[in-house]
Amino acid sequence: xxxxxxxxxxxxxxxxxxxxxxxxxxxxxxxxxxxxxxxxxxxxxxxxxxxxxxxxxxxxxxxxxxxxxxxxxxxxxxxxxxxxxxxxxxxxxxxxxxxxxxxxxxxxxxxxxxxxxxxxxxxxxxxxxxxxxxxxxxxxxxxxxxxxxxxxxxxxxxxxxxxxxxxxxxxxxxxxxxxxxxxxxxxxxxxxxxxxxxxxxxxxxxxxxxxxxxxxxxxxxxxxxxxxxxxxxxxxxxxxxxxxxxxxxxxxxxxxxxxxxxxxxxxxxxxxxxxxxxxxxxxxxxxxxxxxxxxxxxxxxxxxxxxxxxxxxxxxxxxxxxxxxxxxxxxxxxxxxxxxxxxxxxxxxxxxxxxxxxxxxxxxxxxxxxxxxxxxxxxxxxxxxxxxxxxxxxxxxxxxxxxxxxxxxxxxxxxxxxxxxxxxxxxxxxxxxxxxxxxxxxxxxxxxxxxxxxxxxxxxxxxxxxxxxxxxxxxxxxxxxxxxxxxxxxxxxxxxxxxxxxxxxxxxxxxxxxxxxxxxxxxxxxxxxxxxxxxxxxxxxxxxxxxxxxxxxxxxxxxxxxxxxxxxxxxxxxxxxxxxxxxxxxxxxxxxxxxxxxxxxxxxxxxxxxxxxxxxxxxxxxxxxxxxxxxxxxxxxxxxxxxxxxxxxxxxxxxxxxxxxxxxxxxxxxxxxxxxxxxxxxxxxxxxxxxxxxxxxx
Numbered sequence: 001x002x003x004x005x006x007x008x009x010x011x012x013x014x015x016x017x018x019x020x021x022x023x024x025x026x027x028x029x030x031x032x033x034x035x036x037x038x039x040x041x042x043x044x045x046x047x048x049x050x051x052x053x054x055x056x057x058x059x060x061x062x063x064x065x066x067x068x069x070x071x072x073x074x075x076x077x078x079x080x081x082x083x084x085x086x087x088x089x090x091x092x093x094x095x096x097x098x099x100x101x102x103x104x105x106x107x108x109x110x111x112x113x114x115x116x117x118x119x120x121x122x123x124x125x126x127x128x129x130x131x132x133x134x135x136x137x138x139x140x141x142x143x144x145x146x147x148x149x150x151x152x153x154x155x156x157x158x159x160x161x162x163x164x165x166x167x168x169x170x171x172x173x174x175x176x177x178x179x180x181x182x183x184x185x186x187x188x189x190x191x192x193x194x195x196x197x198x199x200x201x202x203x204x205x206x207x208x209x210x211x212x213x214x215x216x217x218x219x220x221x222x223x224x225x226x227x228x229x230x231x232x233x234x235x236x237x238x239x240x241x242x243x244x245x246x247x248x249x250x251x252x253x254x255x256x257x258x259x260x261x262x263x264x265x266x267x268x269x270x271x272x273x274x275x276x277x278x279x280x281x282x283x284x285x286x287x288x289x290x291x292x293x294x295x296x297x298x299x300x301x302x303x304x305x306x307x308x309x310x311x312x313x314x315x316x317x318x319x320x321x322x323x324x325x326x327x328x329x330x331x332x333x334x335x336x337x338x339x340x341x342x343x344x345x346x347x348x349x350x351x352x353x354x355x356x357x358x359x360x361x362x363x364x365x366x367x368x369x370x371x372x373x374x375x376x377x378x379x380x381x382x383x384x385x386x387x388x389x390x391x392x393x394x395x396x397x398x399x400x401x402x403x404x405x406x407x408x409x410x411x412x413x414x415x416x417x418x419x420x421x422x423x424x425x426x427x428x429x430x431x432x433x434x435x436x437x438x439x440x441x442x443x444x445x446x447x448x449x450x451x452x453x454x455x456x457x458x459x460x461x462x463x464x465x466x467x468x469x470x471x472x473x474x475x476x477x478x479x480x481x482x483x484x485x486x487x488x489x490x491x492x493x494x495x496x497x498x499x500x501x502x503x504x505x506x507x508x509x510x511x512x513x514x515x516x517x518x519x520x521x522x523x524x525x526x527x528x529x530x531x532x533x534x535x536x537x538x539x540x541x542x543x544x545x546x547x548x549x550x551x552x553x554x555x556x557x558x559x560x561x562x563x564x565x566x567x568x569x570x571x572x573x574x575x576x577x578x579x580x581x582x583x584x585x586x587x588x589x590x591x592x593x594x595x596x597x598x599x600x601x602x603x604x605x606x607x608x609x610x611x612x613x614x615x616x617x618x619x620x621x622x623x624x625x626x627x628x629x630x631x632x633x634x635x636x637x638x639x640x641x642x643x644x645x646x647x648x649x650x651x652x653x654x655x656x657x658x659x660x661x662x663x664x665x666x667x668x669x670x671x672x673x674x675x676x677x678x679x680x681x682x683x684x685x686x687x688x689x690x691x692x693x694x695x696x697x698x
Contacts, residue, residue, distance in 0.1 A: 016043045024049035034414060034421040037465055040372060041413060047376045048414070048422030054382060055389045055419065058330075066331075073394055075335030076252060080155030081137070083174060093153060094328050096122025097301035098141045104150075105137035121328070122299075136169045143300030152250060152293050154305070154332065159237055159249075159293065160256040168239055168249065168293040179262040181345055183272040186228075188401035191592035192428070192529035193583050194279070195227040196474055198234055199258045199267075200241070201544065202534065204563050206555035208241070211263035215270050218534070221562065222276065225537060225576075226583025229277040229403070231350050233475065235264070236283060239290055242546035244475070246352060247319060248283050249294040251336045254344070261344075268345050279403060280346045284333050284391075285353030286319040296320050305329055314356065316364055324357075324383040330390070337391050341398060348395065348403035351426075355410045357384040368410045375412045385424065392425030403427050405469060416466035431468040431527050433458055438472055438518055442488045447510075447624040452602040452609050459525040460596065470526025472518050475533045478544040480557065486515055486539030486575075494541040498571045510624070512571060513655070513686040515539055516578045516648045517620055520688050523582055524618050525597050525611060530586075535560040537579035538572040574654030581653075585645050585690070589614050600634040600673040608683070610673075612636060616644065617691040619683055627658070627684040634675030639695030641665040641679060647689035658684040665691060 024045035025031050031049070035042050059069060066072040082090045093116065095101050101116040101124045116124035141149040152159060158173030202218045203209035222230060234245025237253040245255075254264045271278045287305070291297040298304045305328075306312040306320040314321055323329050340346045355363040359379050368374055388406075395402045406415055406426040417423025437458040441450055462468045473485050486494065489511035497508045519537075523530045541564070545557035565576040586592060597613035607623035610633045617635055621628065635641075642664045649655030665679045672678035683689065 016046075021045045028052045028420070028422045030418065030420040031422050034417055034423065038413065038463070044372060044376045047380075051382060051385060051389070052419070052422045054386050055393075058386060058390065059393070069334070069390070069394055069397075072331060073334040073338040075331045076155055076157075076339050079335075080153050080157070080252075081172065091116065092123060093139060093155075094121070094123050094332075095139075095141060095299035095304065096328075097144065097299040097304060098122075098124075099144050099146075099300075100142035102140040102142075103137060104140050106135045135172050137172060138170060141298070141300050145300070147300060149297070149300055150292060151298055154250075154295055154298060155252055156250050157252055158256065158261060159253045161239075168237070173261060175260075175262060179265040179269075181265065181269050181272075183269050185272060185345060185347055185399070185401065186275050186277050188403060189228045189277060191586055191590050192229050192277075192403065192469065193227045193586065193592070194229045194231050194469065194529065194531040195222045195225070196231045196233065196531055196533040197222075198244075198475070198534065199232065200234065200255075201558050201560055204559055204561045206559060208257050208555075209559075211259040211267045214258075215263075215267045218562075219267070219271055219274065219276070223274045225580045226587060227532070228275065228587075229279060230271060231279040231281055231405075231531070233281040235280055239288065239293055242548040243288075244479075244546065245281065246283055246317075247288040247290075249288045249290050251287075251295075251332075252339055265344055272345070277347045277403065278345075279348045279350050279405070280340050280344075281352055282337070282340070282349040283352045284322065284336070284387075285351075285356045286314050286317055286321055289313075289318060289320055305332065314362060316362070317356075322384075324381070324387040330387060333387065334390060334394055337394060338398070341395065341402070347399070347401070348405075348427075350405040350407065350430075351388070351391075352407050354388070354406040354408040354415075357381065357388065358408065358410065358412055358415075363410060366410070370411070372413065375410065388424055388426075389419050393419055396425065405430060407432070411463075413463060414466070416463075428467045428469045428527075428529055430474075430531070431462060431470045433461070434470055434522060434526050435473045435477055438485060438522075439477065439482075439488065442485070447514075447622070448607075450607065450622055452604055452607060452622065455521075456525070456599050456602045456609060456611075459522065460599065462527065467529065468527035469529040469531050470522050471531040471533075472522045473533060473536055474531060475544065478533055478536065478540070480543045480545035483543060484536055484540060485518060486511065486536070486541070487543065489514055490539070494539070498541075500569055500571055508571070510686070511539075512574060513648065514622075515575055516653060517622065517686065517688045519579065520582055520648065521609065521618070521620055523586065524591055524613060524616075525599075528592055530583075530592060532579070535562070538565045538576040540564075541572075571654055574652070578648065578653040581646065589616060589692075591616065598636070600675050606631075610634070615692060617641060617693075618688070619681060619691070620688045621683045621685055623685050625685050627682075629682050630680040631683050632670075632672050632678050632680055634672035634678045635667050635693075636675055636677065637693050637695075638667050638669065638677050639693040641667065641691040641693055643689070644692035645690035647687060649684055649687045649689075655687070656684070658682075658687070659689065667693075 027049045062072045139151045152170040156170045159168040161168045199214045200208045202214045236248045237250035237255045239249045254261050268278050288294040307323045404426045405428045409432045414423035416426045419425040493507045497505045547553040564572040591614035594614035597611040599611040601610040609620045643661045667677040667679040670678045
């Protein structure tokens with residue numbers, strides 16, 4: 001509405017002014033809480049205001065035009081193909097750039113017999129014809145230029161590749177006896193201990209393992225190891241196996257290379273029966289460039305689901321980028337989230353490639369120094385950020401116990417703050433600097449030159465009230481071209497000197513002791529959750545390389561040799577035992593859900609780190625050869641401190657048994673390193689130990 005003649009339009013408050021701050025606080029319900037936690041965000045209050053208002057407006061528009069996000073996120077109930085009560089099928093597709101849309105398959109010898117009726121908004125539908133189950137189908141697009149294009153429906157629930165075929169086929173999956181879930185979802189764990197998993201590589205055999213194999217053989221191992229959450233990678237269908245599941249072609253289809261959709265449901269249900277939360281590694285940051293069996297050029301144009309032109313291509317990943325501002329793209333992605341929650345009963349998601357989504361530069365060529373200006377302004381893709389807020393809103397509204405994790409290397413402030421504060425709404429972000437630090441130390445520094453202060457800084461450098469998942473290494477470090485920590489530490493000697501019948505070599509001894517210490521200090525100090533990639537817990541001896549032309553399509557490195565931990569004559573069992581007991585101890589004590597640790601010592605000369613968390617006293621001696629008797633360590637409380645956790649030097653963990661577990665330590669009122677009490681301990685070289693005050697009241 002125009003201002004009355006002779007009057008002036010009120011000027012908007014100047015950016016960063018008190019008036020602008022007040023306006024932002026008025027518009028965002030809990031922004032004051034966020035700014036109280038981090039007052040350095042005050043100059044950017046308007047950014048939070050704008051983001052929240054955009055989220056709220058789209059949510060309101062969805063309510064007005066679609067009957068609410070609940071209905072809007074059920075797109076899979078109408079789009080694609082659905083069987084009607086009379087046995088016929090109902091079909092609907094969105095293809096705004098197409099001249100004509102048809103359906104063909106094994107059921108019809110006449111390609112254009114089944115023609116879609118054109119509706120508004122580029123949507124097309126067809127009613128009531130019969131297709132027997134397990135028949136191949138294709139959407140046939142006639143483009144405006146006259147081309148005839150065969151496509152798989154973006155909403156396809158099952159696709160498979162036969163024999164040596166290059167492309168996948170869309171198959172009508174309609175089992176006579178669909179799987180029925182028997183077990184309820186677990187409650188959200190207070191402490192999240194994640195086992196990052198890939199079904200296809202979960203066998204020691206040189207082949208693609210199955211959902212059935214994972215259910216029967218790997219889930220019991222995960223349970224025994226003390227992990228309460230698994231993160232399943234490469235489940236959304238991807239035509240290229242070697243992409244590790246990050247080049248998605250069919251977003252609603254569970255990968256058929258591992259088995260049927262019903263077998264995946266059985267896997268999730270079995271995990272639930274063990275009390276294990278199951279997360280899906282969801283890829284909404286980009287999509288495969290495939291057209292015949294992917295989303296690209298679905299309607300004959302480059303702008304159906306993606307940005308048109310150069311903006312629609314990720315130069316580094318050679319993939320397509322979603323147009324998050326498009327109404328039908330929002331429907332597609334939000335419905336995809338709901339599909340995996342409802343149809344397969346997943347308990348949440350790890351969102352891949354969030355950094356690429358958040359910024360127009362996709363994080364390429366950016367160092368992210370921590371300057372807050374890097375996280376706000378024109379470089380931020382607020383359409384993508386709004387989508388992430390909508391996704392988190394949907395997930396946590398449908399299932400409050402769900403977990404969402406952002407893979408964001410940039411460290412965007414408030415990404416893991418509540419949406420009501422103007423945040424992104426994620427529960428956790430991955431602490432991606434930690435594995436890089438361990439690799440850097442092992443590659444570039446002698447043990448005696450490791451900087452204790454820098455280690456502590458890396459492990460504790462996280463935003464208050466934004467939770468982090470800490471990890472010493474993930475699948476990224478296992479891939480060919482890099483090395484796992486075990487391989488960096490022990491390299492070729494892992495093939496020759498891991499037998500318990502042979503004496504320790506210096507390399508193997510160092511590798512086993514440091515492997516345990518690195519994992520424990522990361523677990524105890526690095527975050528509010530912990531993650532491990534499958535096999536790394538026992539020091540898997542080889543990297544990960546999927547079959548591809550460069551390795552003659554070999555499966556030799558696309559496997560996990562779990563049998564190595566079952567061999568009593570090999571030292572892998574020691575690392576496996578330590579990982580198991582470390583997780584079980586956290587289950588008892590809950591340090592991941594406790595406030596951040598108080599670090600009382602990070603001594604460079606002695607190579608000692610000591611800290612307290614969850615009522616436990618952790619002491620690490622990283623010195624390669626110096627052991628200390630009567631070493632004074634500060635503590636907050638008086639009392640008796642017996643051994644609580646069998647130390648890393650114990651025999652069952654491949655240690656040298658230098659500590660007497662019948663020893664009790666007593667603190668005395670002698671101030672040390674800022675703590676009112678202290679105690680004297682014996683701490684051998686390359687050993688970690690945990691003590692607990694048993695005089696504390698229950």
